[in-house]
Amino acid sequence: MTQNRSWIPYLLILPTVFFLGLLFIAPLVQTIWLAVSDNGMPSLANMRTMMIDINFGRSILNTFLLTLVVVPVQIAMALAMGTMVSKVNGGRETILWIWTIPLGISDLAAGMVWLSILQNTGYLNTLLFSMGLIERQTAWLTYQTPVALFVGIAVAEIWRGTAIVMIIIVAGLNQVPKEFKEAAEIFGASPWTRFTRITLPLIRPALQSALILRTVLAFEVFAVVYALGGRNFPVLVGEAYNWQNQNQNYSVAAAYAVLIMVISLIATLFYLKVIKVDPERLP
Amino acid sequence: MSNTSFISARRLLLWSGIVALCAWVLVPIYLVALGALGGRSGVYQWPKSILPTGVSLQPFFLFLKTEGVVQSFLNSLGAAGITVALSILLGAPAGYALARYNFRGKDSFRILVLLTRAFPLAILALPLTVSFIRLGLYDTVIGVGLIHTVLALPFAALVTQGIFLGVPRELEEAAWVFGCTRIQAFFKIVAPLALPGLVATAVFAFVISWNEVFAASVLTVRNRTLTAYLLTVLSESPMHYRFAGGLLLILPSVVFIFAVRRYLFAIWGISSK
Numbered sequence: 001m002t003q004n005r006s007w008i009p010y011l012l013i014l015p016t017v018f019f020l021g022l023l024f025i026a027p028l029v030q031t032i033w034l035a036v037s038d039n040g041m042p043s044l045a046n047m048r049t050m051m052i053d054i055n056f057g058r059s060i061l062n063t064f065l066l067t068l069v070v071v072p073v074q075i076a077m078a079l080a081m082g083t084m085v086s087k088v089n090g091g092r093e094t095i096l097w098i099w100t101i102p103l104g105i106s107d108l109a110a111g112m113v114w115l116s117i118l119q120n121t122g123y124l125n126t127l128l129f130s131m132g133l134i135e136r137q138t139a140w141l142t143y144q145t146p147v148a149l150f151v152g153i154a155v156a157e158i159w160r161g162t163a164i165v166m167i168i169i170v171a172g173l174n175q176v177p178k179e180f181k182e183a184a185e186i187f188g189a190s191p192w193t194r195f196t197r198i199t200l201p202l203i204r205p206a207l208q209s210a211l212i213l214r215t216v217l218a219f220e221v222f223a224v225v226y227a228l229g230g231r232n233f234p235v236l237v238g239e240a241y242n243w244q245n246q247n248q249n250y251s252v253a254a255a256y257a258v259l260i261m262v263i264s265l266i267a268t269l270f271y272l273k274v275i276k277v278d279p280e281r282l283p
Numbered sequence: 284m285s286n287t288s289f290i291s292a293r294r295l296l297l298w299s300g301i302v303a304l305c306a307w308v309l310v311p312i313y314l315v316a317l318g319a320l321g322g323r324s325g326v327y328q329w330p331k332s333i334l335p336t337g338v339s340l341q342p343f344f345l346f347l348k349t350e351g352v353v354q355s356f357l358n359s360l361g362a363a364g365i366t367v368a369l370s371i372l373l374g375a376p377a378g379y380a381l382a383r384y385n386f387r388g389k390d391s392f393r394i395l396v397l398l399t400r401a402f403p404l405a406i407l408a409l410p411l412t413v414s415f416i417r418l419g420l421y422d423t424v425i426g427v428g429l430i431h432t433v434l435a436l437p438f439a440a441l442v443t444q445g446i447f448l449g450v451p452r453e454l455e456e457a458a459w460v461f462g463c464t465r466i467q468a469f470f471k472i473v474a475p476l477a478l479p480g481l482v483a484t485a486v487f488a489f490v491i492s493w494n495e496v497f498a499a500s501v502l503t504v505r506n507r508t509l510t511a512y513l514l515t516v517l518s519e520s521p522m523h524y525r526f527a528g529g530l531l532l533i534l535p536s537v538v539f540i541f542a543v544r545r546y547l548f549a550i551w552g553i554s555s556k
Contacts, residue, residue: 012380015372016436023429031410080300084297096547104490104540108532116314116529126331220497223497244501265402269401
């Protein structure tokens, strides 16, 4: 590019920089300030209000437990789906399309979908009843059944959120050269060895971005929880929502927001550090 | 066991796995559709039938006639329209700059875009409430569209970068040689080749906005989007209305995803690099 045109790229990125500055960086700074100030003075009062709240501990525990269960299951399912579909020739497109359908489904809709299955007169109870496992309609989504409620929410999240992981991982698998696997096969490596020694290391970049994306989203879980359990299952974003909309206390809501952001940031840095992506080893 | 039957046993296992996973995706959608079309009597039917008995479109139309449903549907379309327009209009030029130019600050710009991924962006709607009230954007479709653009714009910039990288630079340079200005060359040569990818990016921006719940619920009171409306009336609405709402949310985005299914993997391959 000639020197006298060097302003062009800046002109092209300017709108995006301006927009993100105004609606990403500015509110980010605003959130942090709101959380650590009181009437314009630095203060930890909001943090304290947040921490002594009765739902604080439970919402942290619930959010972390949900993330720890949901994300690994989604990665494992996505890897299984990617491996399965790579062995198929005919119908590949159709299978992949069906598996990506939940990508278009919001967490709120996913909650409604699983509500139709898990509610008292729903399909799960019908199935259990017909197999003789229960005698009457059983409630699964109440305060008294925390484990069942947790499992229900986790299943709905896994149902909805696996598609995106699957797409990222299949896109990664498509880039693994066939020669690598064939060579390993000739040298007598078992399918499992080929998977752990050849495939997994080569799709590290895809794994890393899938993990970052899904973990950040998992800490944001809210609507699916609300649709299935109402306020019976407190999570961090749900608490932020209640402080903002019900209690009209924007500062404590901001304190929750800062907490969620710090957790997400730590998780991202953790993945960047633990899953090293070495550009020279990529195909 | 002979070798061929061993192979066919493995094929059988593979295909039962695939069919089971397809059912895992499809059956719940079928069941919520039954719930949405079964009406009040369908909800309390016990034990349930898996077959579509007693199903009609009547309950779904009744739901659509409920006050606020159509309006919030239109609001969702409006917010998604704004998100699509803004994220393509702002994101595509940025993607083009990343694809075609080397400039100082390019890495910093990429970091700014990638940084958005480490943050749960919808939560930034919380402090925006105050500034949006001041600016008159609170409780408007435009305000929701703006915050949804924050979600879709980084994605659009990264994906369009990949799309423009896929258009050979030589074609563009040839157009310059033949006397096109840069702008003419872009619209006559690059844009037509990049169009399918841009459309797919737009569809994703639409789906991102259409499905977003948190920011939309925080930033609106009366002009609710469909997700925000359903969330607020959730606890007082009867079961079959909830199922109908879920179905109404699912239908448009599934159709859109179907329309861009050929680009799904290319796009996510690009954006996850």
